[in-house]
Amino acid sequence: MNDPRIQQLNRKHCVEGQYVLYWMQQSQRAEDNPALEYAIRTANKLGLPVVVAFGLTPDYPDANLRHYTFMLQGLRDVSRKLARRRIRFVVQHGNPPEVALKLGHNAAEIICDRGYLRHQRRWRSDMAGEAKCLVEQVECDAIVPVEVASNKRESSARTFRPKVFRLQHLFLDRPPTAKPKVSASGLSLNCLNLKDEDSVLGVPILDVSVKPVSFFKGGTHAAKARLSRFIRSRLRGYSENRNQPGLDYLSHMSPYLHFGQISPAYIVRKIRDSGKGTQKDRDSYLDELIVRRELAINFVHYADNYDRFDGLPEWAQSTLQQHRRDKRKKIYTLKELEDARTHDPYWNAAMNEMKSAGYMHNYMRMYWGKQILAWSLTPEIAFKTVLELNNKYFIDGRDPSSYANVGWIFGLHDRPWPKREIFGSVRSMTIGGLKRKANPDAYVKKVERLLRSQ
DNA sequence: ATCGGCTCGCGCAA
């Protein structure tokens, strides 16, 4: 049986080479990584060593020092873990597909992992087109490979849920580990010294406008520790409390998932087998991890314009257009928003949490975005503002989930609701609703504590 | 505190 997670990206063959190359880019982890284990098995079959390579580009779209610092912490974990397994790891500065091609020049075969955003797809197809040897891609990011789950853009979680739920069981097992049979120690390959932060990140064009955060430490080790803590103390009551922004019923897995530092299948197994919380708690968490996360992947995969206003559903675009001239009570500039200087203390707290933690409580993300729609001159400007702030400050920004979450503010994967000013039939959220359903004053206190501790 | 109405497109049953 062919594994649908493995795809050939070109029609070339294995060639004479010194090693099998695993070009690691999206899934930055040395365990629970199907591409890595597949590369080792392939190398063993060919009687060759395996080399793992990572291309570090200083101008990754929308990335700044906050993201790079988190990523570097994770790469150090990868480096340690691979060294313990006696697998060669090479990190080089450069455009990732070019790094892969350069190292791939001496490879018998290239294996890569999978990413869904426009540039990630282009990187892989460019590389596969130019490589002299066979290139195979292994799904390590989605649990159910995107085209196996559905062959089209899904309109909502309701239509996607049964499809992904039916198939997930086929893809949840831990990938069998393999031991490399041939050592790569004789190969002479340049590698950045990951311990030397200045030489790795001190590249002039790297955007240093946003500071690293202390709230999150990157890497597989930190991710697993955080997950255990969540399961131990916050899974029970999750379903009831997750929309209370003053509380901390969150797993905080999304930054780690964004960089591939933890495997989604690993999280599913841990939650499922934990015996903690009620069935409802576990189901509600897994619905977010599996259905919502993979619906976002479905969206960016099938909608070429996933990062634009015209990628929204027709009904949402037209209702927002019909209300584009509605009177706004307030209109804030990007600068005023970014400085958290609005009349709304709850909104300001959310903006401050975003800036200093690199994170925002899920419920507040919705409220925060809906208010930007209400306070912008046009829905298109609001869309740009929400996306820009999202990608600049969130460690988990620039992810398929970011684009789906931003879209949701403007009606994506949602249904119409009674017409209101500005929003039309897009779902609105108000300060009254926030006070009614949540305890925003507790949230403001939480953020104040966070700011003091910085 | 809880309930119904608001509104559109999808997928399924008929």
Added chain:
DNA sequence: TGCGCGAAGCCGAT
């Protein structure tokens, strides 16, 4: 063709 239903909506009536 009809019908039920949907990630966290709002508001006003009871």
